[in-house]
Amino acid sequence: MTKKNLIVGNWKMNGGLQGNQALVQALLQAVGQPACDVAVCAPAPYLAQLQALLAASPIALGAQDVSAHAQGAFTGEQSAAMLKEFGVRYAIVGHSERRQYHRETDETVAAKTAAALSQGITPIVCVGETLAEREAGQTHDVVKRQLAAVIHVNGHCISEIVVAYEPVWAIGTGKTASPEQAQSVHALLRAQLHHAASEHAAGIRLLYGGSMNAANAAELLAQPDIDGGLIGGASLKAPDFLQIISAAA
Numbered sequence: 001m002t003k004k005n006l007i008v009g010n011w012k013m014n015g016g017l018q019g020n021q022a023l024v025q026a027l028l029q030a031v032g033q034p035a036c037d038v039a040v041c042a043p044a045p046y047l048a049q050l051q052a053l054l055a056a057s058p059i060a061l062g063a064q065d066v067s068a069h070a071q072g073a074f075t076g077e078q079s080a081a082m083l084k085e086f087g088v089r090y091a092i093v094g095h096s097e098r099r100q101y102h103r104e105t106d107e108t109v110a111a112k113t114a115a116a117l118s119q120g121i122t123p124i125v126c127v128g129e130t131l132a133e134r135e136a137g138q139t140h141d142v143v144k145r146q147l148a149a150v151i152h153v154n155g156h157c158i159s160e161i162v163v164a165y166e167p168v169w170a171i172g173t174g175k176t177a178s179p180e181q182a183q184s185v186h187a188l189l190r191a192q193l194h195h196a197a198s199e200h201a202a203g204i205r206l207l208y209g210g211s212m213n214a215a216n217a218a219e220l221l222a223q224p225d226i227d228g229g230l231i232g233g234a235s236l237k238a239p240d241f242l243q244i245i246s247a248a249a
């Protein structure tokens, strides 16, 4: 299997013209030719800036969301075709912050996944349980339900997606899932994908996200079904993000 790991920075609503430039320059100066795939997902207003900064570099550009609709009266949204014009290669869909603060449902997430795929943008589909759900023993049911909705709508091209398992209780909290906890959910997701896409399932990249950092990346990435990371806080610091990239090589 020649699948490369994928390391994705999720900048969330952080940054500014000056800071973005400094961060990208620091990354490009040190990243060389990474042995894994690398992307950064920037806030929408900075896509043009990032497109220029990352041109002809080994770091791909990503968006943090995409509209489920192709065009029209959807104030504040960006279509997949618009993102494509700015060189966007990946789009995060269904991040827990969007599920929580913007009431995105499993069906919305499935439709956004389809919208990204229709423009050749790789959706990074986020799934994950809350602390209450984990404590109630519902982790497997929750992530299976979230992924099933996406498979239901996108089954024919499911091998084109990336899945990110992000336990909500681990995001931005400094509490990481243990490698065993993460691997157990990743194995479950892999089996579900196998059911939907049989021979392609092994090639689908499953990222872990939730307080992944320079210190814990290597042991998470050593798990058999963890094929990369979706990194929030640590992706805003060039040395930390670079160390995670090295750990994924």
Ligand code: PGA
Residues within 6 Å of the ligand: 010, 166, 170, 171, 172, 173, 174, 209, 210, 211, 212, 230, 231, 232, 233, 234
């Ligand atoms: P974190 O965020 O690395 O800051 O926990 C991860 C994410 O929300 O994608």
